[in-house]
Amino acid sequence: xxxxxxxxxxxxxxxxxxxxxxETNARENLWRAVQILGDVRRHLASAVADGKIAQTELDRLAxxxxxxx
Numbered sequence: 001x002x003x004x005x006x007x008x009x010x011x012x013x014x015x016x017x018x019x020x021x022x023e024t025n026a027r028e029n030l031w032r033a034v035q036i037l038g039d040v041r042r043h044l045a046s047a048v049a050d051g052k053i054a055q056t057e058l059d060r061l062a063x064x065x066x067x068x069x
Contacts, residue, residue, distance in 0.1 A: 005041045009034055 016030040047053050 001044070002041075005037060009037055012037070 012030050012033045016027055016034075019026050019030070044053075
């Protein structure tokens, strides 16, 4: 997953570097995208570390088993 985040961030930065001087809005949007990507990465890392994602998945699977049973 880390590799996917790094690749996406590199793509955003490459796109930012390729903007024309008059493309201020595009640069600002790409900057925001890089910032949000970092926020999402930190949030997911925190959720995984806290076990929230694993617990949610276990709860979901337990619910599926109750429906089938």
